[in-house]
Amino acid sequence: MTNSNYDIVIGLEIHAELNTKTKVFCGCQNKFGQEPNSNCCPVCVGMPGALPVLNKEALKLAIKAGLACDCKINDYAVFERKNYFYPDLSKAYQISQLVKPICIGGFIELESGKKIRLNRIHLEEDAGKLTHQLNDTHIDYNRGGVPLIECVTEPDISSADEALEFLQKLRNRFIFADIAHCKMEQGGMRCDVNLSIKPKGSTVFGTRTEMKNLNSFKSVAHAIEYEAKRQIEEIEKGNKIIQETRKWDDDSGISSSMRSKEDSQDYRYFPDPDLLTIEVEPSVVESIRSNMPxxxxxxxxxxxxxxxxxxxxxxxxxxxxxxxxxxxxxxxxxxxxxxxxxxxxxxxxxxxxxxxxxxxxxxxxxxxxxxxxxxxxxxxxxxxxxxxxxxxxxxxxxxxxLEMLGDISKEDIESIVINLISENEKAVADYEKTPDKVVQFFIGNVMKQTKGRANAAMARDIIIAKLQNK
Ligand SMILES: [Zn+2]
Structure with missing residues (x-):
């Protein structure tokens, strides 16, 4: 992958499911592994007339995530509808935040001292899950409405190694601060990679592609290496990079074009009329900060x-x-x-x-x-x-x-040791040559005489003291 004529420019979008008891806009449980479609209600599947109500716990965790990444917490935030159709999204829009997210800025510093800046962390809802089988596709809406944060980095990452280190650090912060469990195998943390290349040292960015929903750190690294190599080869052949969304296939180790990349205006974001503007009191932020693990x-x-x-x-x-x-x-x-x-x-x-x-x-x-x-x-x-x-x-x-507590007094042990020393002249004479062996011999005898009820550590101290005074 390393071609010294090019710089690789990477930005990440990380989704993490929050550790709340219930979903973000309804009272359904936020729990993995339930019977498909058993954990939904009119709000999270978007029945007409059903109104969302914000789960305060989800908001607090999103603020906590911002504090864990040194973001600025906005004093107000707005929920917007991101409109698109896909079968896992029964409402045909996702409630998200575009113009006024809950957290902006922030950074995570790598071991090298390089800072990877965050653009934002916003709060949104998860979609359902599609499972493709041989001839069918099954839809499970249980995951729809699970609270998610999306963390968007600036394009500050320049290699697969840096991406992995960043992800590891971000994940650890979320886990240690009780924000998200980040179990990637359960989809609790997912990562999209935006990648472009440019001639070494150039300040003009190339056209970027996006790779969606990479479900393990290993696939993030592979996808980055594959995509950087592919783009360099295209450029060297004199071709243009097309702005598109690409699908990474872990088994074959290649990515393929999924659809041309959409911009935010394509989603016709508009403020959700069912949800009030979130006002964030500074005292709430301070209380979250002072209770951070x-x-x-x-x-x-x-x-x-x-x-x-x-x-x-x-x-x-x-x-x-x-x-x-x-x-x-x-x-x-x-x-x-x-x-x-x-x-x-x-x-x-x-x-x-x-x-x-x-x-x-x-x-x-x-x-x-x-x-x-x-x-x-x-x-x-x-x-x-x-x-x-x-x-x-x-x-x-x-x-x-278990008769472990030494209930034989110190005085009793001392008198046993004095007797043992007078009866075992040979052992005493060997003490200078093989002290450990001799001490062990006396401890064994003390234990034998007390049927194991003496405190062995105490016996050892007494034996050593007596032998050294000989
Ligand atoms: Zn629900």
Whole structure:
């Protein structure tokens, strides 16, 4: 793809479904995977006389998305009808925002320091879904009316790698701020790519094409590489690029012309007479801003600068919002970030944590604390953790039942150790040569004499102190 005679100019349009309970203009559920056409009403399929009412939660999430991307939040916004016919759109118009979107501007900075500017984020409704089978096409209107935000970038992206990094960062912001789940396999996040090429260094943009609805990051990268190469070949052959919408086919790895590209005037946008102008109070924006969860980048900074965690651990923790939230909650309960990170990574992530964590933060930190305060040994703490993950029983009760809590006093352990030392002269003599082995020998004997009820960590400290004073 790299042809050094040309610059590649890419702009992205990203649609993300918002995490609301209900749809954007009616009371139907916003839920994936329902029986087809079981989750619709006269409003979302556009029956005559049915009136839309804006879901305030969707508006708040759209504002939140703007704040997460450093956009300016407009003090008012207008819903417009975007008119077109397609079978997945039963109203023959989509309620969207053109002239006065809820958020404008904003940017996301790439690792290289390059800023990818956003033009806008607006709020709109999703359309239904068509499924093409051998001889039929099925329509499911459940998705119609699901709240969507559309983020439009400026044409600041110049390679597939930059596009992927931008998408990854945008997706992480939406997930960490609880704006959208962005599950691409469920259509929760979709991406259109606008691409043109121009002679290297030229300030005049070439004619662009648009590739629609790319459903994975991999297809975005492939589509960009394919389309840039195709356009360069056309130009080199002396042909013109036609402004058009192209369809990317993941299986064959090629794109094909779908229709000539339409401009916004083709859609005859006009203000929706059924919906009032949205007025955004500054106090509402401020309250959303002050309740924003920490974004991934902010968490990375805290884990690194305040907790001094190694980068490899940080990357594991922030790879999932669920794990990162769990870690943050656990640290609030027990201020031992390093220890907690270790336990999560080595013990909890062995389990399936795709939907939920296997144990509550309370019980988890209680067990870690028992080990840190040497009330139980580290190896017993691990056994206890496995046990509680299975049973969800009370931590202290279980530790008692498993006879893990050392109920032998320090004085008793000391007198046992003194006896053992006087009875095992050979072991004592070996202490300088093989200290670990000798300490282990004495711990084993203390445990044997107390039937495992001594605190092994305490016994170890006493044994070492006595041996060193010999
Ligand atoms: Zn509905």
């Amino acid at each position: 920490l974004l991934q980048e902010q968490r990375i900074q805290i884990y690194s600068e305040e907790y001094n965690l190694p980068t490899s651990d940080i990357n594991i923790l922030v790879n999932s919002k669920l794990v990162s939230d769990y870690f943050d909650n656990a640290v609030k309960l027990l201020n031992e970030p390093k220890e907690i990170a270790n336990w999560i990574i080595t013990e909890l992530l062995k389990q399936d944590v795709s939907e939920k964590m296997p144990i509550s933060e309370q019980k988890f930190t209680q067990i870690i604390n028992l080990s840190l305060t040497k009330k139980i040994t580290r190896s017993n703490a691990k056994i206890l953790l496995e046990n509680i993950i299975q049973t969800n029983a009370d931590v202290m009760e279980t530790a008692k039942q």
